[in-house]
Amino acid sequence: MNRYYDFAPSGLSRGWSAFRGWLGGLLDNKPTRVALIAVGIVFVYALPLLNLPVITTSGVDFGGVMFDAAAYALIAVGLNIVIGYAGLLDLGYVGFYAIGAYTTGILTTYHFHWPFLLALPVAIAVTMLSGLILGAPTLRVRGDYLAIVTLGFGEIIRLVIVNTHWLGAAQGIDNIPAPPNIGPNAPGQGGGLFQVPHLSWGTFPNIIDVGHKTPFLKFGPIDAIPFYWMIVTAFFIVIIADILVKNSRVGRAWEATREDEDAAELMGVPTFKFKLLAFALGAAVGGLSGAFYATRNGFISPATFLLLLSELFVAAVIVGGAGNRWGAAFGGVLVAYLPDRFRSFSDWRMLVFGLALMALAIWRPQGIFPPRRTRRALAAEAQIEELEGEAVDV
Amino acid sequence: MSEETTDTRRALLEVDDVTIKFGGLTALDGVTFDIKEGEILGLIGPNGAGKTTCFNVMTGVYQATSGQVRFAGSPLAKMQRHQITKLGIARTFQNIRLFKTMTALENVMVGADAHSKVGVLNALFRTPRHRRTESAAIEEARELLKFVGVGGRADELAANLSYGDQRRLEIARALATKPKLLCLDEPAAGFNPAEKQRLMELIRKVRDRGYTVLLIEHDMRLVMGVTDRIVVLEFGRKIAEGTPAEVRENPAVIAAYLGVEEDDDDAAS
Amino acid sequence: MHTFTHQFFELTITGLVLGSIYALVALGYTMVYGVLQLINFAHSEVFMYGTFATAWVFVFFDQTGVNSIGGEIGFLLIALVVAMLVSGGVALLLERVAYRPLIKKNAPKLIALISAIGASFVLSEAMGLRDRIAAWFGLEDNLGNYVGNARNNYTMPVQINPKGLFTIGDYTVTDIDVITIVAALGMMFALQVFVSRTRFGRGIRAVAQDPESAALMGVNSTRVIQLTFFLGGLMAGAAATLYMLRIGSTRNDAGFIFGVKAFTAAVMGGIGNLRGALLGGLILGVAENWGSAFLGSQWKDVVAFVLLVVILLIRPQGLLGESLGKARA
Numbered sequence: 001m002n003r004y005y006d007f008a009p010s011g012l013s014r015g016w017s018a019f020r021g022w023l024g025g026l027l028d029n030k031p032t033r034v035a036l037i038a039v040g041i042v043f044v045y046a047l048p049l050l051n052l053p054v055i056t057t058s059g060v061d062f063g064g065v066m067f068d069a070a071a072y073a074l075i076a077v078g079l080n081i082v083i084g085y086a087g088l089l090d091l092g093y094v095g096f097y098a099i100g101a102y103t104t105g106i107l108t109t110y111h112f113h114w115p116f117l118l119a120l121p122v123a124i125a126v127t128m129l130s131g132l133i134l135g136a137p138t139l140r141v142r143g144d145y146l147a148i149v150t151l152g153f154g155e156i157i158r159l160v161i162v163n164t165h166w167l168g169a170a171q172g173i174d175n176i177p178a179p180p181n182i183g184p185n186a187p188g189q190g191g192g193l194f195q196v197p198h199l200s201w202g203t204f205p206n207i208i209d210v211g212h213k214t215p216f217l218k219f220g221p222i223d224a225i226p227f228y229w230m231i232v233t234a235f236f237i238v239i240i241a242d243i244l245v246k247n248s249r250v251g252r253a254w255e256a257t258r259e260d261e262d263a264a265e266l267m268g269v270p271t272f273k274f275k276l277l278a279f280a281l282g283a284a285v286g287g288l289s290g291a292f293y294a295t296r297n298g299f300i301s302p303a304t305f306l307l308l309l310s311e312l313f314v315a316a317v318i319v320g321g322a323g324n325r326w327g328a329a330f331g332g333v334l335v336a337y338l339p340d341r342f343r344s345f346s347d348w349r350m351l352v353f354g355l356a357l358m359a360l361a362i363w364r365p366q367g368i369f370p371p372r373r374t375r376r377a378l379a380a381e382a383q384i385e386e387l388e389g390e391a392v393d394v
Numbered sequence: 395m396s397e398e399t400t401d402t403r404r405a406l407l408e409v410d411d412v413t414i415k416f417g418g419l420t421a422l423d424g425v426t427f428d429i430k431e432g433e434i435l436g437l438i439g440p441n442g443a444g445k446t447t448c449f450n451v452m453t454g455v456y457q458a459t460s461g462q463v464r465f466a467g468s469p470l471a472k473m474q475r476h477q478i479t480k481l482g483i484a485r486t487f488q489n490i491r492l493f494k495t496m497t498a499l500e501n502v503m504v505g506a507d508a509h510s511k512v513g514v515l516n517a518l519f520r521t522p523r524h525r526r527t528e529s530a531a532i533e534e535a536r537e538l539l540k541f542v543g544v545g546g547r548a549d550e551l552a553a554n555l556s557y558g559d560q561r562r563l564e565i566a567r568a569l570a571t572k573p574k575l576l577c578l579d580e581p582a583a584g585f586n587p588a589e590k591q592r593l594m595e596l597i598r599k600v601r602d603r604g605y606t607v608l609l610i611e612h613d614m615r616l617v618m619g620v621t622d623r624i625v626v627l628e629f630g631r632k633i634a635e636g637t638p639a640e641v642r643e644n645p646a647v648i649a650a651y652l653g654v655e656e657d658d659d660d661a662a663s
Numbered sequence: 664m665h666t667f668t669h670q671f672f673e674l675t676i677t678g679l680v681l682g683s684i685y686a687l688v689a690l691g692y693t694m695v696y697g698v699l700q701l702i703n704f705a706h707s708e709v710f711m712y713g714t715f716a717t718a719w720v721f722v723f724f725d726q727t728g729v730n731s732i733g734g735e736i737g738f739l740l741i742a743l744v745v746a747m748l749v750s751g752g753v754a755l756l757l758e759r760v761a762y763r764p765l766i767k768k769n770a771p772k773l774i775a776l777i778s779a780i781g782a783s784f785v786l787s788e789a790m791g792l793r794d795r796i797a798a799w800f801g802l803e804d805n806l807g808n809y810v811g812n813a814r815n816n817y818t819m820p821v822q823i824n825p826k827g828l829f830t831i832g833d834y835t836v837t838d839i840d841v842i843t844i845v846a847a848l849g850m851m852f853a854l855q856v857f858v859s860r861t862r863f864g865r866g867i868r869a870v871a872q873d874p875e876s877a878a879l880m881g882v883n884s885t886r887v888i889q890l891t892f893f894l895g896g897l898m899a900g901a902a903a904t905l906y907m908l909r910i911g912s913t914r915n916d917a918g919f920i921f922g923v924k925a926f927t928a929a930v931m932g933g934i935g936n937l938r939g940a941l942l943g944g945l946i947l948g949v950a951e952n953w954g955s956a957f958l959g960s961q962w963k964d965v966v967a968f969v970l971l972v973v974i975l976l977i978r979p980q981g982l983l984g985e986s987l988g989k990a991r992a
Contacts, residue, residue: 248517268508357781
């Protein structure tokens with residue numbers, strides 16, 4: 001069997017499934033569901049203002065950390081299309097992140113002076129196109145090799161950047177502009193349409209911290225929160241698109257291809273076309289997050305786009321639960337957030353992360369939040385095996 | 395003798411002097427026969443006779459070393475497998491190959507999607523066209539599930555269905571691709587006599603709906619009971635062709651099956 | 664172009680030398696893949712531990728005075744044995760901790776890959792944090808020479824200067840070149856004989872061909888898998904010593920790119936095929952050198968990866984095909 005998603009049932013999943021059952025029951029009621037989702041969305045937007053104890057990072061700007069977490073979540077959702085839906089192991093995803101960032105850098109400052117909002121769609125289109133160009137030859141090689149070929153491509157993209165003057169070479173590209181500010185921007189006054197105060201939990205009862213406000217919407221180097229709002233908005237848009245596409249013929253074709261490529265082909269699914277589509281869509285989302293990274297950071301260099309990052313992205317998807325968009329997003333947040341939250345152990349974080357990956361592989365291979373399907377299929381298989389004693393094999 | 399009865403109907407699929415060699419091994423040797431529109435043709439033979447190879451060349455999985463397979467007059471060679479499906483050949487698998495993590499309904503819808511032209515953009519903007527094809531596919535899939543007899547379990551995962559229902563679901567999925575020719579690869583494997591009886595009824599029902607059926611099967615009683623015509627292979631060659639009654643009397647067939655009527659080994663691949 | 668014609672022999676010969684080191688590491692990937700159909704992502708770290716073991720042996724004997732191969736040959740042999748054992752040991756550990764629990768559960772490949780990536784992080788970081796780990800045991804002072812400056816380049820205490828032996832074209836072949844090629848080919852030959860002629864080797868081939876029948880025939884697949892990892896580790900250790908002889912310094916992340924290239928070599932030759940690993944390694948080494956001559960040395964790695972992609976597209980089974988099961992001497 002050459003499939004990637006044959007999971008043995010895990011004992012640990014039972015507690016989770018009880019919890020999910022409860023949550024699912026709650027979500028079955030439509031008004032409750034709408035209300036809960038609305039509260040959830042507001043909470044996500046407000047998170048960096050709340051300065052919640054425990055969650056908030058010390059020593060690192062929490063808004064910046066939240067931006068990174070959201071960026072990783074976005075990347076993980078994009079990569080989930082490739083790995084989780086289409087079952088293609090892409091170890092070179094960082095390449096698309098880089099292409100998105102560099103297209104933005106080149107268009108906005110290095111060779112042209114386009115505004116960011118104009119460069120953004122072009123960056124997405126260029127990344128998507130590069131996904132098609134890289135995918136067309138590589139997606140024909142079989143699964144195991146795809147991993148190594150994509151790894152190679154990811155590294156080639158970085159090396160090409162390092163060695164090409166037109167792309168800024170090893171020094172990178174500086175002064176990438178932020179998105180345009182909204183509202184007045186008088187110097188010294190913070191600016192923005194209005195200003196949103198933060199909360200402070202230092203004294204009880206907690207009070208609104210009037211001395212600490214985030215202008216709406218002013219994109220500057222000091223306050224990362226407007227960037228966070230921007231990327232969270234993009235994240236929700238991508239999630240909605242993801243839901244629409246997954247729940248259609250396209251999603252069915254991906255799933256069928258992932259489950260049994262030959263059978264899918266013989267049922268009339270042009271599997272290559274759909275794999276290429278998944279690759280291109282995943283690339284586009286990677287490019288989108290790359291563009292955001294470029295504008296938030298203002299500076300990009302090839303040193304950012306190491307292969308190691310690709311491994312982290314893949315780990316995020318698998319840790320969260322490949323095939324489940326929310327699981328993948330959660331994995332992305334974890335991978336970005338944990339190292340910053342535990343900065344005091346920063347020397348040890350990669351070691352601990354490695355151990356966590358190994359532990360996860362052994363004890364919860366389907367990820368923290370596996371797709372509902374996988375869970376149901378697992379339960380069904382376990383049940384059937386119990387009933388029949390042995391698998392029927394012809 | 396049988397020629398008289400078949401002459402009146404048009405040949406849907408023609409296997410014309412097909413030879414297949416794997417390395418030094420000749421799996422099929424100059425096999426010629428055809429399937430007429432609207433009939434149920436049985437393809438039988440002892441193990442290793444080349445049934446599965448023949449099946450695979452007819453569904454475009456293998457390319458013939460020499461000779462030609464024509465479907466409705468046009469040759470299949472060099473065509474991609476999903477194009478062959480669109481042309482009108484559908485199949486089931488000897489060892490069930492459903493999409494296990496998808497529901498029964500979705501499995502059938504994958505088949506129904508074969509003729510859909512809805513892409514990402516239609517899905518993304520939920521265009522009327524998307525809604526139309528989607529609801530048509532759902533309706534069609536439900537109808538087919540009911541037709542094969544698993545209508546009540548449409549929303550269960552394929553992996554969750556019983557063995558017999560999984561086999562029937564495979565037939566529904568194949569029919570959803572709107573084939574002219576339905577190829578069944580040992581659909582009765584692992585069935586008890588009662589299930590076999592139901593399957594025979596289903597195959598007849600399929601034919602009565604206007605499909606042409608190719609049946610590869612080990613179970614002689616089933617083949618004899620349901621087919622209009624039978625082609626017998628042995629060692630990669632066609633040794634007989636005719637109605638069930640004719641084939642049963644054919645000395646070459648009797649010789650080929652002598653001592654091997656008790657074969658429940660499906661090692662042929 | 665100019666560089667290429669002028670240095671043709673140098674480029675080719677040093678390419679072959681480097682290629683034979685790739686080939687030794689590639690053997691580990693190819694054998695594990697042949698038996699388990701898994702990409703052992705952490706094999707690069709197995710190699711990296713070998714490079715440190717080599718350097719430590721020289722530190723241990725405090726070799727600062729002698730600096731030619733003649734004078735170092737004894738230590739070099741010790742280093743070779745120690746590096747092979749260290750790498751073999753790490754490979755065994757890797758198999759036990761990162762793979763066996765998954766193989767037992769028949770876990771999907773993607774999960775094995777995640778486990779391997781995790782193990783790779785752990786091994787690499789543990790080496791990068793070796794000063795801190797030694798400090799736990801209060802040994803950082805005693806072991807200062809071994810663990811100090813853990814995140815930076817760790818250099819051999821001796822710079823072994825190559826001595827010219829004879830000339831081919833316009834390139835003077837050195838003793839290091841000869842030793843590398845002879846040692847690498849010797850190791851590979853020994854491995855080939857082991858796999859094709861011994862009882863253990865038959866076990867490996869049987870599991871590679873058909874694990875289920877092998878199990879029915881009484882082959883202990885756990886032992887076979889262990890042996891496969893160990894042999895791959897031994898080869899990586901030998902490669903590590905030869906690498907240190909040439910390069911002279913290493914780092915906790917030195918394995919990664921080297922490993923990817925060695926894997927490239929394995930795939931190019933035909934994964935699972937021992938002689939394919941040799942061929943792939945040699946081609947890769949030479950192609951890298953030629954490519955750098957044409958395009959500039961900064962494009963060296965790009966050449967390697969492009970070559971991989973091209974070969975996979977034209978001949979996905981690799982140059983010699985995939986066949987650990989059918990390996991013959």
